[in-house]
Amino acid sequence: MSMEDESVAPAFCAAHGLSTWDERHPQAAFTELSGQACPVRPDGTLVVANRQEVVDFLRHPAVRATDGVHYNLGGKRPLIPLDLDGDAHRKYRRLLDPLFTPKRVARLEPLIRARTNALIDAFAHAGSADLMPDLCGPLPTHLFIDLLGLPTADLPRFLEFKEAVVRPKGATEEEQQAYMRAAGDRMYEYLEAVLAERRAEPPRDDVLGGFLTTEHEGRRLTDQEIIDVCYLLVIAGLDTVTSSLSCLLAWFAEHPVERRRVVAHPGLLRKAVEELMRFESPVPLAHRWVVEDIEVGGRRFPAGAKVEVVWAAANADPAAFPEPLTVDFDRPRNAHIGFAAGPHRCLGSNLARLELRVAIEEFHRRIPDYEITPGDEVVYTNYGVRGAIRLPITFPVR
Numbered sequence: 072m073s074m075e076d077e078s079v080a081p082a083f084c085a086a087h088g089l090s091t092w093d094e095r096h097p098q099a100a101f102t103e104l105s106g107q108a109c110p111v112r113p114d115g116t117l118v119v120a121n122r123q124e125v126v127d128f129l130r131h132p133a134v135r136a137t138d139g140v141h142y143n144l145g146g147k148r149p150l151i152p153l154d155l156d157g158d159a160h161r162k163y164r165r166l167l168d169p170l171f172t173p174k175r176v177a178r179l180e181p182l183i184r185a186r187t188n189a190l191i192d193a194f195a196h197a198g199s200a201d202l203m204p205d206l207c208g209p210l211p212t213h214l215f216i217d218l219l220g221l222p223t224a225d226l227p228r229f230l231e232f233k234e235a236v237v238r239p240k241g242a243t244e245e246e247q248q249a250y251m252r253a254a255g256d257r258m259y260e261y262l263e264a265v266l267a268e269r270r271a272e273p274p275r276d277d278v279l280g281g282f283l284t285t286e287h288e289g290r291r292l293t294d295q296e297i298i299d300v301c302y303l304l305v306i307a308g309l310d311t312v313t314s315s316l317s318c319l320l321a322w323f324a325e326h327p328v329e330r331r332r333v334v335a336h337p338g339l340l341r342k343a344v345e346e347l348m349r350f351e352s353p354v355p356l357a358h359r360w361v362v363e364d365i366e367v368g369g370r371r372f373p374a375g376a377k378v379e380v381v382w383a384a385a386n387a388d389p390a391a392f393p394e395p396l397t398v399d400f401d402r403p404r405n406a407h408i409g410f411a412a413g414p415h416r417c418l419g420s421n422l423a424r425l426e427l428r429v430a431i432e433e434f435h436r437r438i439p440d441y442e443i444t445p446g447d448e449v450v451y452t453n454y455g456v457r458g459a460i461r462l463p464i465t466f467p468v469r
């Protein structure tokens with residue numbers, strides 16, 4: 072969301088005509104948005120917010136992921152596959168999907184456990200921690216580095232890059248774009264150097280090795296294509312998991328009854344993660360462009376329209392999720408779209424789900440009893456991605 076921290080409430084409320092916005096608990100506002108008929112922002116951006124309309128709209132072939140001029144997230148070329156549509160997009164998904172199937176990512180489970188435990192080791196004896204710098208921030212980046220087979224010493228480079236792109240500095244949109252572009256250029260340069268090194272050695276059994284050897288219709292990916300995929304993965308796979316993990320652990324810290332239930336029955340975690348991803352929707356929205364006049368569910372979208380698709384509202388839509396503001400791990404049907412819907416649904420959702428489940432399982436095994444530090448509080452941001460900025464917890468040392 073393009074909202075500055077201090078002005079989140081008025082800006083978001085005003086833009087969507089909402090009666091309320093609570094930075095800690097935005098879900099009620101999203102339910103309200105899902106019930107609005109044909110919402111439009113004051114700048115003319117059409118908003119799609121109820122679940123059925125979101126799904127139908129995204130399936131339409133005249134809906135595009137970019138305006139064809141600007142690319143997402145500081146990229147100087149279209150990011151693969153996020154900034155592509157139609158056949159070009161399908162071609163890359165056919166190539167990339169097999170590298171992120173549940174079976175393929177399951178191989179990473181021992182690594183996720185080991186990385187999580189190594190981070191917990193550093194604070195388990197202290198009885199308190201801020202889970203943002205101590206766990207949620209570094210864990211996905213460590214795993215990403217392992218996934219690509221890069222040196223751990225490069226961790227700060229990735230953290231700096233994703234922060235610059237997700238929360239760019241600058242007073243105007245132009246300044247923010249320039250800030251993102253500068254960070255993006257540094258990342259392109261780094262990835263080019265890494266790839267040159269990897270081409271010079273025998274292929275390894277990691278994701279980068281997969282990119283170097285995978286073939287589609289008798290053709291391998293070029294260096295530029297691999298760099299454009301990696302660039303996107305750095306952003307798509309880091310802050311999203313960090314933010315989601317922070318939302319889920321903060322929720323468990325404040326709901327001891329449900330936490331004790333999953334600590335006692337870790338098998339419940341799969342459903343708990345799904346329900347909390349629905350409820351928290353850490354990636355709240357995306358934009359799309361319409362290239363010809365279309366009608367979806369009785370609503371007209373003119374050619375050239377920019378459309379805001381609000382996953383978080385669709386996930387809080389009472390027509391799809393009865394009592395959407397209640398977290399219910401036993402919800403009989405939970406077809407949430409926290410990982411998006413339509414052609415651009417998340418490529419890394421299997422990996423993300425595994426990271427979240429395994430990290431929380433290990434955390435609960437080591438630290439089953441924890442609370443938000445008395446007198447302190449979780450500080451959330453809903454700017455760009457929803458997540459905690461501070462997550463101070465206290466726990467008995469075992």
Ligand code: HEM
Nearest residue numbers: 152153307308311312315354357410411415417418419423
């Ligand atoms: C809990 C963590 C995650 C959440 C909530 C999430 C959510 C999303 C959402 C909402 C989209 C659609 C974006 C749009 O339409 O503009 C998306 C796309 C994408 N995600 Fe994720 N994501 C997560 C983790 C990951 C991970 C770990 C990876 C990779 C390793 C990843 C890779 C991607 C890619 C490549 C796309 C673009 C897919 C396409 O354009 O076809 N994501 N994700």
